Amino acid sequence: MGSSGKSGGTRSWANPLRDDRDKRLPRIAGPCSLVIFGVTGDLARRKLMPAVYDLASRGLLPPGFALVGFARRDWAAEDFGKVVHDAVRQHSRTPFREDVWERLAEGIRFVQGSFDDDESFDRLAKTIADLDRERGTGGNHAFYLAIPPGAFPTVCAQLSRSGLAHQQGEQWRRVVIEKPFGHDLDSARELNRVIGEVFPEDSVFRIDHYLGKETVQNILALRFANQLFDPLWNSHYVDHVQITMAEDIGLGGRAGYYDGIGAARDVIQNHLLQLLALTAMEEPISFEPAELQAEKIKVLSATRLAEPLAETTARGQYTGGWQGGQEVVGLLDEAGFAKDSTTETFAAITLEVDSRRWAGVPFYLRTGKRLGRRVTEIALVFKRAPHLPFDTTMTEELGENALVIRVQPDEGVTLRFGSKVPGSGMEVRDVNMDFSYGQAFTESSPEAYERLILDVLLGEPSLFPVDREVELSWQILDPVIEAWTAAGRPDPYEAGTWGPASAHEMLTRSGRDWRRP
Ligand SMILES: NC(=O)C1=CN([C@@H]2O[C@H](COP(=O)(O)OP(=O)(O)OC[C@H]3O[C@@H](n4cnc5c(N)ncnc54)[C@H](OP(=O)(O)O)[C@@H]3O)[C@@H](O)[C@H]2O)C=CC1
Numbered sequence: 001m002g003s004s005g006k007s008g009g010t011r012s013w014a015n016p017l018r019d020d021r022d023k024r025l026p027r028i029a030g031p032c033s034l035v036i037f038g039v040t041g042d043l044a045r046r047k048l049m050p051a052v053y054d055l056a057s058r059g060l061l062p063p064g065f066a067l068v069g070f071a072r073r074d075w076a077a078e079d080f081g082k083v084v085h086d087a088v089r090q091h092s093r094t095p096f097r098e099d100v101w102e103r104l105a106e107g108i109r110f111v112q113g114s115f116d117d118d119e120s121f122d123r124l125a126k127t128i129a130d131l132d133r134e135r136g137t138g139g140n141h142a143f144y145l146a147i148p149p150g151a152f153p154t155v156c157a158q159l160s161r162s163g164l165a166h167q168q169g170e171q172w173r174r175v176v177i178e179k180p181f182g183h184d185l186d187s188a189r190e191l192n193r194v195i196g197e198v199f200p201e202d203s204v205f206r207i208d209h210y211l212g213k214e215t216v217q218n219i220l221a222l223r224f225a226n227q228l229f230d231p232l233w234n235s236h237y238v239d240h241v242q243i244t245m246a247e248d249i250g251l252g253g254r255a256g257y258y259d260g261i262g263a264a265r266d267v268i269q270n271h272l273l274q275l276l277a278l279t280a281m282e283e284p285i286s287f288e289p290a291e292l293q294a295e296k297i298k299v300l301s302a303t304r305l306a307e308p309l310a311e312t313t314a315r316g317q318y319t320g321g322w323q324g325g326q327e328v329v330g331l332l333d334e335a336g337f338a339k340d341s342t343t344e345t346f347a348a349i350t351l352e353v354d355s356r357r358w359a360g361v362p363f364y365l366r367t368g369k370r371l372g373r374r375v376t377e378i379a380l381v382f383k384r385a386p387h388l389p390f391d392t393t394m395t396e397e398l399g400e401n402a403l404v405i406r407v408q409p410d411e412g413v414t415l416r417f418g419s420k421v422p423g424s425g426m427e428v429r430d431v432n433m434d435f436s437y438g439q440a441f442t443e444s445s446p447e448a449y450e451r452l453i454l455d456v457l458l459g460e461p462s463l464f465p466v467d468r469e470v471e472l473s474w475q476i477l478d479p480v481i482e483a484w485t486a487a488g489r490p491d492p493y494e495a496g497t498w499g500p501a502s503a504h505e506m507l508t509r510s511g512r513d514w515r516r517p
């Protein structure tokens, strides 16, 4: 992708999809340190530190690199080193190599401290300054906030007070903010304001890890690198769009974060609305970050909830059941959840996009925990052929044509259409034409966090939502969250099924049904 720039100045970015040879080789980050706040947490252990190791193992980190972990726990440096070592061994994508680990470990430090303690940040500042000298990190620092969302403002204020956010000359400072970014429009605006007082917008990297997935970036390639699909990509041919993010896992161990948040805030506000934006937006005039963001902002501005909400949305909460041959408990029996919790673990909404391309085409978004299986996909379901010149008793099984972008776990694209069944009659049946990453490419896909952390260190903002995108997403979602809060309990659904009955009624009302992925 484009050349790295320093924050706050004029930057020029290259086209991320351009096919010239040097652009195919990933760029190596320049000297810098990465500071992870919340380094003892679940995200850092399972995703962030393994991703840093993977970058080191691919040779994409510079010799002048340092990783500083900050958390409350009173760990000795050796304990910290062992925890990182174990996390990396267990979760890294690339094979573990002692030599890579040893080189990386030389630049790893731990700072014990609390977010509300000035002295902790002064010690952090000293550690970082020492690393600048010892490791040659060039005074360039990225601060990754993998911490409870309520602490984002405090840490930004501490970075400002301690001088760590202060950028000098050619050196850069970047801040990476995890999700959820606020809990409604007002809180997101306030958070943008608070962060904006410390960091300029082009130094703020809001993480939506779905944008780091290869299959999500491929939506743009599929749509804009081909002539085939665009003529069909509109209300003349598309009947409706279904975006599904289904998980089979439950919420055991995540009550502290999830209770009171729920499925809509957890993933529709960010991941699913980003998928919608990439699916529905117009072609950007280039892949410069600003152009890409402008198109996403345009389409999100034109997106609204279909009404009446009682008929066009559904929410549910899983009860006990069977999954993968095992009996599992319902949400209310998961440790840490209030016995009368009204938090939804399933959410489905209908959106309309007020544009010439999409007028009249519903976008159905659904997500849930403890569903039938783990799958994320975007399905464009086409209108039926206006006339069938066959004996229709022979085509009863024929469904609608569909183009399905399989985001995970079986990454690829499927085209479903009718085909003649071999034999003397004219029986027509649905068949699938498949593109699978595993078969088509020898290259393996980087983990989402691997890609995104590298982009932060390179200063590449394309895959990070800007302030306005986040605010528009809350603006779209706020009315339904308010309506659900007023309505009381979510509908129950049994673990291992595909959500509450109300989710099915939501589609059957208009003569449609959810795909069974
Ligand atoms: N876990 C996941 O899969 C995902 C998480 N996220 C987001 O990432 C962020 C982190 O999540 P997760 O890792 O699960 O959270 P955890 O609760 O597991 O970790 C929180 C971290 O913050 C530290 N911390 C909390 N309070 C303080 C404080 N006052 N001073 C210093 N350190 C403090 C904790 O340190 P200590 O242990 O020492 O108390 C710990 O390292 C959240 O914003 C979450 O929404 C986003 C997507 C997925």
Ligand SMILES: O=C1O[C@H](COP(=O)(O)O)[C@@H](O)[C@H](O)[C@H]1O
Pocket: 247, 266, 267, 376
């Ligand atoms: O952001 C989140 O995503 C995960 C699912 O991520 P995936 O890459 O495995 O699809 C989800 O479990 C979690 O609740 C949510 O916070």
